[in-house]
Amino acid sequence: MSMTIAKPSVRVRSAANAGKRLRWNSIGSAIWPWQLLTLIVFGLLWEYVAANRIIDPLFIGTPSRILSFFFTELFVTGSLASDVLWTLAGTGIAFGLGSLAGIATGLLFVSFPATEKFCDPFFAALNALPRIALAPLFLLWFGLGIGSKIALGFSLTYFIVLSSTVAGARSVDRDFLTLARTLGASRTKIFLRITLVSAVPTLFSGLRLGLIYSLLGVIAGEIIAAQHGLGQQLSYLAGTFQIDGVFAVLLLLALLGSGLTYGMSALESRLIRWR
Structure with missing residues (x-):
């Protein structure tokens, strides 16, 4: 009896872990383009500020x-x-x-x-x-x-x-x-x-x-x-x-x-x- 109860619980835990990993993977695949876009926008803004000497490039570079x-x-x-x-x-x-x-x-x-x-x-x-x-x-x-x-x-x-x-x-x-x-x-x-x-x-x-x-x-x-x-x-x-x-x-x-x-x-x- 104990073995028949234990096996489904292991399967349930494995399925739950697999579902959790799948959710995290889907979130990661959805968010990375936005992270890349944020980095690009930040770099362009930095380049603009330095090129127009809004802040001296001597202090922030380009x-x-x-x-x-x-x-x-x-x-x-x-x-x-x-x-x-x-x-x-x-x-x-x-x-x-x-x-x-x-x-x-x-x-x-x-x-x-x-x-x-x-x-x-x-x-x-x-x-x-x-x-x-x-x-x-x-x-x-x-x-x-x-x-x-x-x-x-x-x-x-x-x-x-x-x-x-x-x-x-x-x-x-x-x-x-x-x-x-x-x-x-x-x-x-x-x-x-x-x-x-x-x-x-x-x-x-x-x-x-x-x-x-x-x-x-x-x-x-x-x-x-x-x-x-x-x-x-x-x-x-x-x-x-x-x-x-x-x-x-x-x-x-x-x-x-x-x-x-x-x-x-x-x-x-x-x-x-x-x-």
Whole structure:
């Protein structure tokens, strides 16, 4: 009897999820032309304001020159392409190390609450520190190379992933835990098959946010002092009053951030389709 009841409920949930995805897809396909039109209108208005010097182009640039600079430096000369690789390398390493350390620490705190209670005041104080204030110290320790940028990105990613790991692991339904213990499941099986699985959705929210913050940390470190990277290029262009180049780099950073966020969301939807 229980099996005959369970099967329709699974089908109902699957149909509901499929219907929800279909509605979201239809909404997305209907709205993107309007988003594109809004972007085009905004660009034309910006071009008009700059060309007629309603606002001095020295302060806002012009979209046509920004796009020209973007295309030339990225695809023709390749100067921005090499900086993109440096920035993405630092971001990837900072995100990977920060995520692994944050997940490991979070699982340790969930498994041994006394450890979390002992470390909580120290971690709270460290997390309250403005990361940008640590940049000169990281530069002193790790130099002008990529190491100081990785350290700054790591410091941002670590606490975000740590918080999401602890929150996700503690959001487990108590009924599941009680049922598992009643059925004789060991503590290890409960942790691996219930606690970790239940923490995945919340954990991915932290990972998505941590990825963006690792990029922000690397860029901030490059702006302060660096030999390569988009942040260093941004600082140089601003210092030489090349406003079109500044906006071109900002456009590239926006595209990179959006791409990273989309990639993480796609990975999340693929790994947790059971939701």
